[in-house]
Every structure is written in C-alpha cells, then in structure tokens.
Amino acid sequence: MPLLWYLRDEISFTGTKFGCGMALCGACTVHLNGDPVRSCQMPVGDVGDRQITTIEAMSSDRIGKAVQDAWIAEQVPQCGYCQSGQIMSATALLRVKAAPSDEDIDAALSGNICRCATYRRIRTAVHKAAQELR
Amino acid sequence: MRRLRMMIAADTASQRSMQASRRQVLAGLGGFIIALGMGGRLAHAAAIEKDAGFVPNVFIRVAHDGHVKVISSYLEMGQGTFTGLATMAAEELDVGIDQVTVEAAPADLAYANPKFGIQGTGGSTAMAGAWDKMRPAAATARAMLLTAAGKRWRVPVEQLTVERGVVHHVASGRSAGYGDFVDAAMRMAVPTTVEVKKPDQYRLLGRPGTRRIDVAAKVDGSAIYTQDQKLPDMLVAVMAHPPKLWGKVAAVDAEAALAVPGVVAVVEVPGDDDVQGGVAVLARNTWVAMRGRDALNIRWDGTKAPRIDTAEMAKRFEDLSKTPGRVALTRGKILTDRPSGGTTIEAIYHQPFLAHAPMEPMNCLVHIEGDRCTIWNGEQNHTIDQVNAAKELGIPTDHVAINQLYAGGSFGRRANPRSDFVREAVRIAREARKKGIGVPIKMVWMREDDMRMTQYRPQTVHNAVIQLDGDGKIASWHHRIVGASFTKVTAPDGIDHMLLEGIEDMPYAIPNLRLEQHNPEDTYVPTQWLRSVGHTHSAFVGETLIDEAARAAKADPYQYRRAMLLKGDPRQLGVLDLVAQRSGWGRPLAEGADGTRRARGIALQQAFGTYVAQVVEVSLHQDGSYAVDRVYCSVDCGTVINPDIVMAQIEGGTGFGLSFLRQAITIKDGAVQQGNFNDYPVLRMDAMPPVEVSIIPSTAKPTGVGEPGVPLIAPAVVNAIASLTGKSIHALPLPAEIEL
Ligand code: FES
Numbered sequence: 001m002p003l004l005w006y007l008r009d010e011i012s013f014t015g016t017k018f019g020c021g022m023a024l025c026g027a028c029t030v031h032l033n034g035d036p037v038r039s040c041q042m043p044v045g046d047v048g049d050r051q052i053t054t055i056e057a058m059s060s061d062r063i064g065k066a067v068q069d070a071w072i073a074e075q076v077p078q079c080g081y082c083q084s085g086q087i088m089s090a091t092a093l094l095r096v097k098a099a100p101s102d103e104d105i106d107a108a109l110s111g112n113i114c115r116c117a118t119y120r121r122i123r124t125a126v127h128k129a130a131q132e133l134r
Numbered sequence: 135m136r137r138l139r140m141m142i143a144a145d146t147a148s149q150r151s152m153q154a155s156r157r158q159v160l161a162g163l164g165g166f167i168i169a170l171g172m173g174g175r176l177a178h179a180a181a182i183e184k185d186a187g188f189v190p191n192v193f194i195r196v197a198h199d200g201h202v203k204v205i206s207s208y209l210e211m212g213q214g215t216f217t218g219l220a221t222m223a224a225e226e227l228d229v230g231i232d233q234v235t236v237e238a239a240p241a242d243l244a245y246a247n248p249k250f251g252i253q254g255t256g257g258s259t260a261m262a263g264a265w266d267k268m269r270p271a272a273a274t275a276r277a278m279l280l281t282a283a284g285k286r287w288r289v290p291v292e293q294l295t296v297e298r299g300v301v302h303h304v305a306s307g308r309s310a311g312y313g314d315f316v317d318a319a320m321r322m323a324v325p326t327t328v329e330v331k332k333p334d335q336y337r338l339l340g341r342p343g344t345r346r347i348d349v350a351a352k353v354d355g356s357a358i359y360t361q362d363q364k365l366p367d368m369l370v371a372v373m374a375h376p377p378k379l380w381g382k383v384a385a386v387d388a389e390a391a392l393a394v395p396g397v398v399a400v401v402e403v404p405g406d407d408d409v410q411g412g413v414a415v416l417a418r419n420t421w422v423a424m425r426g427r428d429a430l431n432i433r434w435d436g437t438k439a440p441r442i443d444t445a446e447m448a449k450r451f452e453d454l455s456k457t458p459g460r461v462a463l464t465r466g467k468i469l470t471d472r473p474s475g476g477t478t479i480e481a482i483y484h485q486p487f488l489a490h491a492p493m494e495p496m497n498c499l500v501h502i503e504g505d506r507c508t509i510w511n512g513e514q515n516h517t518i519d520q521v522n523a524a525k526e527l528g529i530p531t532d533h534v535a536i537n538q539l540y541a542g543g544s545f546g547r548r549a550n551p552r553s554d555f556v557r558e559a560v561r562i563a564r565e566a567r568k569k570g571i572g573v574p575i576k577m578v579w580m581r582e583d584d585m586r587m588t589q590y591r592p593q594t595v596h597n598a599v600i601q602l603d604g605d606g607k608i609a610s611w612h613h614r615i616v617g618a619s620f621t622k623v624t625a626p627d628g629i630d631h632m633l634l635e636g637i638e639d640m641p642y643a644i645p646n647l648r649l650e651q652h653n654p655e656d657t658y659v660p661t662q663w664l665r666s667v668g669h670t671h672s673a674f675v676g677e678t679l680i681d682e683a684a685r686a687a688k689a690d691p692y693q694y695r696r697a698m699l700l701k702g703d704p705r706q707l708g709v710l711d712l713v714a715q716r717s718g719w720g721r722p723l724a725e726g727a728d729g730t731r732r733a734r735g736i737a738l739q740q741a742f743g744t745y746v747a748q749v750v751e752v753s754l755h756q757d758g759s760y761a762v763d764r765v766y767c768s769v770d771c772g773t774v775i776n777p778d779i780v781m782a783q784i785e786g787g788t789g790f791g792l793s794f795l796r797q798a799i800t801i802k803d804g805a806v807q808q809g810n811f812n813d814y815p816v817l818r819m820d821a822m823p824p825v826e827v828s829i830i831p832s833t834a835k836p837t838g839v840g841e842p843g844v845p846l847i848a849p850a851v852v853n854a855i856a857s858l859t860g861k862s863i864h865a866l867p868l869p870a871e872i873e874l
Pocket residue numbers: 017018019020021022023024025026027028029038039040041
C-alpha cells in the first residue's frame with residue numbers, strides 16, 4: 001500500500017492529500033528523513049525505520065512553523081487543497097537552502113500543482129520564511 | 135447529537151490539535167442535521183438546539199458568550215466567500231472578524247441564491263447576493279440587541295455604541311457584551327426595517343488587513359474536505375467507469391476483485407443519460423478499492439456508446455458555422471460588401487473541450503438510513519442535488535440532508551445541473567443496500583475518472599466576418615458560434631445565452647451586428663460551466679478580433695479600443711485607462727537577450743458585472759517558444775469587501791486562464807484521450823508571472839471576483855504574440871512553438 005493511503009485511510013492523517021496518484025501534482029508530499037517524497041509512490045513497506053513527517057507535525061518543526069506563519073502572513077491558500085504539499089516541499093527546501101533564489105524555489109516547487117494558482121504568494125512566502133529564520 | 139458524537143468517535147487521528155479543529159467542523163454539522171430534521175426551518179430548529187443563543191434570522195446567531203455565528207448559504211471553494219460573509223456580518227454587528235465563525239447552511243430554499251432561485255454557488259454571485267441579505271440580517275441582530283440594552287439600562291438606543299461586541303453607554307459608564315442581551319433579544323419582535331451602514335462608517339469593508347478565516351486550517355492540514363471525511367464503518371467506493379463515454383456494462387466477473395483482501399463488495403452502478411455509471415468496488419480503504427477495481431473483469435458494451443471524435447466534430451462545427459444559425463441578436467443590417475477603402479476580416483476560431491481538473495477529484499459521501507439519506511460533499515448546488523438525490527431513492531426531498539464541506543477547488547464542477555457525480559455516489563449506496571450493505575459509502579474518483587468521465591467546457595467554433603470602413607472603424611460584424619450548450623438547457627427563446635455571453639454584450643459600438651448560434655444537440659459530450667463560463671471562449675475570440683481590427687486599421691490597440699468603446703459605460707473606460715497607465719502602455723519595452731522579442735498585449739471584458747482590463751508583457755524567443763513575463767490587471771468590482779481577496783482572485787483567475795493556452799480535452803472513438811496532469815498540462819510555478827492588480831474605488835453594489843480574472847489572459851497573450859509576428863492566431867491551445 002502506498003504511504004499516502006496508509007496515512008490517510010489507516011491512521012487518519014488526512015492533511016496529506018491525494019491529487020493524481022502518479023507523482024505529477026505534489027499534493028501528497030511528506031518528508032522521509034527530512035527529504036520530500038511523493039507518498040503516493042512510496043510503498044509503506046519500504047519506509048523501514050526511516051522517519052515520516054507529515055503536515056500535522058509542521059507546527060512543531062522550527063522551519064515548518066516559520067513556513068506556516070509565512071503562509072498565513074501572505075494569505076496564500078485559496079481552496080487550500082494543495083497547500084499541505086506546498087508547505088512540505090517548501091520546508092524541505094529551506095532545510096537544505098537557507099536563502100533560496102527564485103530559481104531554487106521554482107525548481108523545488110514546480111512539482112507541486114496549485115490549480116488556484118497561488119504560486120506568486122507561495123514564492124513570496126518562502127522568501128519571507130527564509131528571512132524570518134535567519 | 136448522537137450522530138455528532140459518533141463522528142467524533144470515528145476520528146482516530148492522534149494529533150490533538152487536529153481533533154480539536156475537526157470537532158469544530160463536526161459540531162457545525164451536528165447543528166444542521168438537527169435543522170433539517172425540523173423540516174429545514176433553521177431558525178426554528180436552531181432555537182431548540184441547546185444554547186443556540188439569539189437567532190434573529192436564518193443567517194445570524196449570537197451565542198450567550200457573545201460569539202457570532204454566520205450561516206453561509208454558499209460554498210467555500212477557495213474564493214474567500216466565507217471571509218466575505220463574515221466581514222459583512224462583523225461590520226454591521228460591530229464585532230471583530232475574530233469573533234465570528236462561519237457555518238455552512240443546510241440545503242434549504244431559505245438559502246436560495248437570489249440570482250438563481252435555487253441554493254447554489256456560482257456565477258460570481260455570492261458577494262452580490264449577500265450584500266442585500268447578510269448585511270440587513272446582521273444589522274437586524276444589532277438593532278435588537280441594542281434595543282434590549284437600551285431597555286435594560288433605561289437609556290435611548292441612540293446613546294449606545296458598540297465596540298468588538300461590547301455595548302457601551304458612555305454617559306453612565308455602563309458596558310456589557312452582546313451575550314448579556316441575548317435572552318432579552320430573543321423575546322423581541324424582529325423589526326421590519328433596519329438601516330445598514332453607510333460607506334463612511336465602514337471599519338472592515340474595503341479595508342486592508344482582514345485575514346481569511348479559513349487560512350489557519352488550510353496550512354496545518356486540519357481543514358476537512360470530502361476526501362477527508364470519515365464515518366464509522368464507512369466503506370470507500372472506487373469506480374470502474376466505461377472506457378468510452380456512455381459505454382455500458384455487458385458483464386462483470388468480480389471473482390478476482392472480491393478475492394483482494396479487504397474488498398467488501400462489487401456493485402454494478404447503472405448508468406443513464408446523466409450518470410456514467412459502471413462498476414463500483416467497495417472496500418475498507420481507498421487503496422484496496424483501487425486494487426479491487428483493477429482486478430475486475432468487465433466486458434463493456436460499446437455499441438451504445440456514440441463514436442465521439444473531437445477532430446471530426448471540429449470539422450462538422452466549422453461547416454455548420456458557414457450556414458445560418460438561430461439569430462440571437464441583430465442590430466442594424468450587416469454589410470455583405472466591403473465598404474470602399476475598407477478591409478474585411480474573416481476568421482474561424484477553434485477552441486477545445488476543457489476539464490475543470492480541480493486539485494480534489496470529485497467525491498461524495500452518502501449514508502442511506504431507512505427512508506433518509508445524508509450526504510457529505512463540497513456542496514455547490516445544494517437544492518438541486520437534494521432533489522436529484524431524493525429522486526434516485528424515491529424519498530421526499532426533505533429526507534435528504536446535505537452537509538457542506540470545504541471543496542478542494544471546483545471551478546464550477548461541483549455544481550452540475552444534473553448532479554452527475556452526486557447521483558453516482560447515491561446510486562452506489564442504493565445498489566449496495568440491495569446487497570445488504572447499509573454503511574456510509576464514500577465514492578472517490580481517481581484523477582483519471584475526473585478527467586475522462588467528467589463534464590466539459592464545450593468545444594466551439596466561432597466564425598466572424600468584420601467589415602472595417604475606410605477609417606478603420608468597425609462598420610459591420612457578423613458572428614456565428616457553434617457549440618453544444620453549457621447546460622443542455624436553453625432559454626425560452628431557444629438561445630443558449632451562456633454560450634454567447636461576452637460576445638452578445640461586447641462593449642464596442644458596432645452599428646451593424648448580427649449574432650447567430652448553432653447548438654448541435656448530438657455531440658454526446660457531457661458539458662458544464664467552467665469558471666467564467668461563456669467568457670472562457672468568447673473573450674479569446676472577441677478580444678483578439680478587436681486587436682486584428684486595430685492592426686488592419688494600423689491603430690494602437692489600446693487607443694482603438696478607447697475609440698470604439700460604447701459611450702455611456704464609464705466603467706469600461708475606467709479599467710482600460712487605468713491598466714494602460716499602470717503598465718506604461720506605449721512606452722518602449724526592453725528587448726530580450728539572444729534575439730528574443732518582447733511586446734505588450736491588451737484585453738478588456740466585463741464579466742458577471744465586474745470590469746477587468748489586462749496588459750501582459752510577453753517574450754517571444756527565436757525558437758518560437760514564449761513566456762509571459764508580467765501581467766497588469768485593473769478591476770472594478772463595485773464596493774470592495776476585501777481588497778486582498780480581490781487581488782488573490784484576479785491573480786489566481788489569471789493563472790487559471792493561462793492554462794487555457796496549453797490545454798485540450800480530445801476524444802477519439804468515444805474515449806477521452808487525456809487522463810492525468812501528464813497529458814492535460816496545467817500552469818506550474820515556473821510559468822506563473824507576477825500579476826499587479828489595481829482596484830478602482832467604487833461605492834456601487836459589489837460584484838463577484840471569482841471568475842472575471844480568468845478570461846482575459848489568453849487573448850492578451852495572443853495579442854502580444856500576434857503584434858510581433860503579424861500573424862493572427864485563431865485557435866487554442868497554442869502550438870508548442872509559435873509560427874514566427
Ligand atoms: S498524489 Fe502524489 S504526486 Fe499527486
């Protein structure tokens with residue numbers, strides 16, 4: 001069973017979303033030992049003893065919290081359905097790159113679709129979170 | 135309340151914060167289940183609810199602790215609707231927006247959309263509709279609470295002031311919160327007339343800084359969408375839909391599917407002219423249901439499936455466009471001969487079917503108990519879905535209760551006039567019951583179902599013949615539109631005005647105009663409105679044709695529009711001039727590197743009462759690829775309720791419309807050829823330009839902003855490209871490489 005469905009259906013961590021099931025949209029992004037992965041493609045049996053972190057834990061993660069706060073400050077979400085995945089991708093980016101450029105952000109987040117097209121605010125919010133963390 | 139407790143018990147998430155916020159959502163649901171049990175009269179029902187507080191009308195409740203609850207008859211699908219309603223209520227009640235929560239209304243005609251006569255969300259109508267309902271509702275509540283305060287303190291109401299829900303009588307130094315007057319207000323007669331605030335009294339309306347009330351839950355994963363809703367013993371249903379539209383099941387061999395551990399049942403779901411149907415696999419979780427679906431052995435009967443072919447359809451539509459259609463509008467007499475010294479523009483436009491593709495694929499949770507049915511859904515079309523669900527089950531309409539959840543986008547999709555996916559979900563539950571399965575069932579469409587078995591923005595052909603006189607002015611415009619109707623329902627005059635909007639109300643002074651329509655009824659492709667409806671295709675045609683006329687007249691497209699604009703509509707001119715000024719129209723643009731050429735494009739449209747003008751800056755590279763570098767947008771949506779939400783919607787709408795440059799749903803031998811985001815491209819972050827939005831201050835009645843941001847970007851971009859190549863573009867999607 002893909003990790004996505006295990007999280008959502010078996011242990012009711014529904015913050016991680018289903019959007020495409022084919023690694024095309026990023027809605028299902030979680031962290032595997034801190035790295036962003038598409039949980040729809042990750043068999044739960046392959047996780048082993050690595051640590052899975054979901055959106056539900058971001059408020060107790062220093063970077064994740066800063067990202068969430070920036071998302072609120074910039075009023076990013078519209079329908080909101082993609083935003084868990086966006087925040088997970090952004091948090092993973094800031095973990096490895098404290099001051100990302102626009103290009104870094106594009107590269108890290110272009111796998112995350114937002115049909116409401118909140119992209120510009122996402123980008124502004126990532127910069128803002130980076131600044132707050134410095 | 136029993137159901138409410140059950141739902142909470144079902145919540146097995148270990149995160150406490152998550153549970154708390156779910157409880158808030160579910161507590162809301164508990165309220166309206168009871169409300170429906172009371173025949174849908176919410177005010178009455180709420181009054182018997184324990185501690186419902188003061189319920190002056192169906193929109194407002196004030197609790198004993200002074201907390202204000204606003205009942206939304208509209209869906210929050212991303213457009214900030216809940217926040218807009220809360221702002222209006224908070225303004226009139228003189229409370230902070232943080233003292234207000236919004237709860238979704240049950241399906242009830244008491245909540246009918248004033249524009250539609252049914253309860254539904256769409257057409258960018260929520261703010262306009264609420265303007266005359268929510269504000270008086272809140273003002274009434276305030277008036278009654280103040281009357282109660284005045285009586286108790288024996289002071290004239292005029293001497294009372296309110297701040298953040300606390301009533302003050304300055305002269306006597308008395309203060310008390312609204313909550314203290316709830317009981318007294320409840321016993322009062324509802325006044326028949328109240329005054330709402332004047333613009334100079336606004337503290338919140340139109341002021342920056344009011345944050346959306348749904349954002350916190352949307353950044354920590356706690357917002358509940360249909361996809362997330364769970365009930366005890368719930369099963370998930372995944373559909374095997376016919377490979378071709380309208381194909382039917384000939385035979386099912388369910389053995390292998392039933393052998394998948396966790397699969398509970400396989401249910402045949404009859405299709406008809408509205409619902410595709412197929413075979414549903416019911417399982418304990420989504421993944422098992424998916425595996426069961428894949429293990430099904432189905433023989434499909436394709437003989438009844440029409441041989442839909444969109445390429446053939448395009449040819450047929452084009453042929454049809456050369457024949458007279460039903461006349462929708464005629465003004466003066468169209469010229470068949472070119473005026474002397476003039477120019478003739480002849481253009482045939484092709485635009486494809488489009489899918490809505492919201493991030494949350496369609497889904498719907500249904501529980502049938504006895505002769506009652508409860509639905510959990512990102513509900514956009516309450517009373518129609520309620521009626522249709524009741525029909526499916528042969529039960530009275532008021533035996534169907536609908537709980538509205540957040541929708542992960544919709545763009546119109548969740549308001550299907552025939553309730554297609556809701557009925558499919560109800561049908562699954564109905565058929566399952568025949569097999570003795572009475573538990574709640576959540577139908578979950580995969581992305582492929584949502585792309586291949588959905589409802590599409592109609593494919594169209596436009597055929598226009600424009601005669602310019604010797605001065606380059608438009609002397610005559612003959613226009614035909616061929617396309618299946620958006621709703622299969624046309625007006626009594628036989629005209630589908632949704633298909634024509636944007637063309638039939640072009641803002642230009644055209645002395646001789648004739649507009650005809652062909653509505654081929656035999657396309658067999660399910661169609662439905664998509665965000666900004668007729669404007670999704672008409673703005674592209676109308677606004678690129680105006681540019682083509684300007685080019686033929688060797689005129690600047692901004693000045694040409696200005697000169698051609700109908701007199702007497704200053705709002706058109708207002709947005710057009712503002713966007714030209716903001717974008718530096720007419721000033722030279724910096725050239726790109728490596729032979730990249732750059733240009734601006736402009737477009738103008740009034741949609742749903744909101745006026746928008748756009749200027750884009752486009753780079754056209756030597757290899758024919760292009761990029762949209764920057765977008766300027768001006769908007770006049772009457773009174774602004776929340777400027778930040780207006781900006782977000784215009785920006786988001788622009789991004790949504792940018793995808794049209796690349797998208798097409800094509801159908802071959804009845805089968806939709808796209809299935810997921812790999813073959814149905816959507817805008818991604820790297821292609822999203824900055825969008826600068828300028829809002830025109832206004833005290834006119836507010837109009838919507840969810841849709842009007844969508845239609846202009848495609849024509850504006852194409853106008854910029856055509857101004858560089860000199861070649862007109864009459865089809866969407868654009869080719870990967872533009873012909874230089
Ligand atoms: S659901 Fe996993 S990437 Fe889309």
